[in-house]
Amino acid sequence: MQQKLRIAIQKSGRLYEESVKLLKDCGVDVKNGINKLKTEAENFPLEIYFLRDDDIPQYVEDAVADIGIVGENVVYEKNKKVQIVEELGFGKCRLSVAVGRKEEYSGIAYLQGKRIATTYPVLVKKFLDEKGVQAEIHEISGSVEIAPGIGLADAIVDLVSSGSTLFMNGLKEVEPVLKSQAVLIRNEQLDAGKLKILDRLLFRIRAVKKAKNNKYVLLNAPNDKLQDIIALLPGMKSPTVLPLAEEGWSSVHSVLSENQFWDIIEQLKEAGAQGILVIPIEKMII
Incomplete structure (x- = not known):
């Protein structure tokens, strides 16, 4: 078997x-x-x-x-x-401290002696110990964001993505504890x-x-600008260059990382590249 x-x-x-x-x-x-x-x-x-x-x-x-x-x-x-x-x-978010929107949060010392509601007592205790802060941790299993509003806690530590849930419950994010994915x-x-x-x-x-982190880029380049354009394209090893039917022009193929994409596309346009085509890549094996 x-x-x-x-x-x-x-x-x-x-x-x-x-x-x-x-x-x-x-x-x-x-x-x-x-x-x-x-x-x-x-x-x-x-x-x-x-x-x-x-x-x-x-x-x-x-x-x-x-x-x-x-x-x-x-x-x-x-x-x-x-x-x-x-x-x-994927699943990127952060575990953060949040307090009431009207509270004046002056730094981590604000939490000294406060009551903190969370689903993550181990991480919160470790965080507070590292910061030298003494606080009362209340472990609750769900709906952490309502704890300050019902008088259960002065602050919460919970997962935050967009922050909309905090906003709807009158809270604001003030201190990151952990980035997660x-x-x-x-x-x-x-x-x-x-x-x-x-x-x-x-x-x-x-x-x-x-x-997912890269794009396949095809563009047309005048031959007299070819070296300048190639210099902007790191690619996996080096760009692929093929002659076009129109004399004096070449087609250039390369791969750009998502992080570099917009900056380099702008530079390519300034260097004389035309007809820039950007294609998502399904799989990429190096």
Whole structure:
């Protein structure tokens, strides 16, 4: 019987859709029926478990699952014996301190002696200890943002993405505690066979990630400006240059990272490039 790697992902919540999409982008055929807690990929040696995100680090530590996709905040809060093997680039958020909008927050000393409501007591205690602040931590399981309004706490520490939930509850973000994103974790005792399957999966994940962070660029360049334009295009090794039917012109093909994209496109226009075409990349293997 072929050995399979067991992966745990959120059964619902903010990471579920992106986790399933990542696996599908990696060519893994994932089928999840309604209320189904386990499925198998037909075209890759992978079993998928759909679990509560808070439970995933424990399942991976106990080797019920071999690997899992979960937020960094959960990994550090649960503090289980698991290894982070890859940052996945989605589910980005931050764990932050928030106080009432009308409060005058003067710095971390504001929290001295205050009552703080949170779902992340381990991370909050570690943060306060590092800052030398003594405060009363109230652990609550949900709707943390309403705690100041009902008199349960003076401040909260909760996950923030856009900040709209804080705003609607009369709060403002004042102090970051932790930046978080989805990560791939693994059991520390995987055997050689499962490590080999994990390497295959990581190869695919990294190809998908690299494609998302880069764009394929085609442009037309006058030959007398060709070297100036090529100098602006790092590419994977060097740009591809092909002659056009019109004499004195060439077609230049290259790859640009998302971070450099707009600055370099503007420079290319100034250098004389024309007909610039930008195409998303589905997979990128180097």
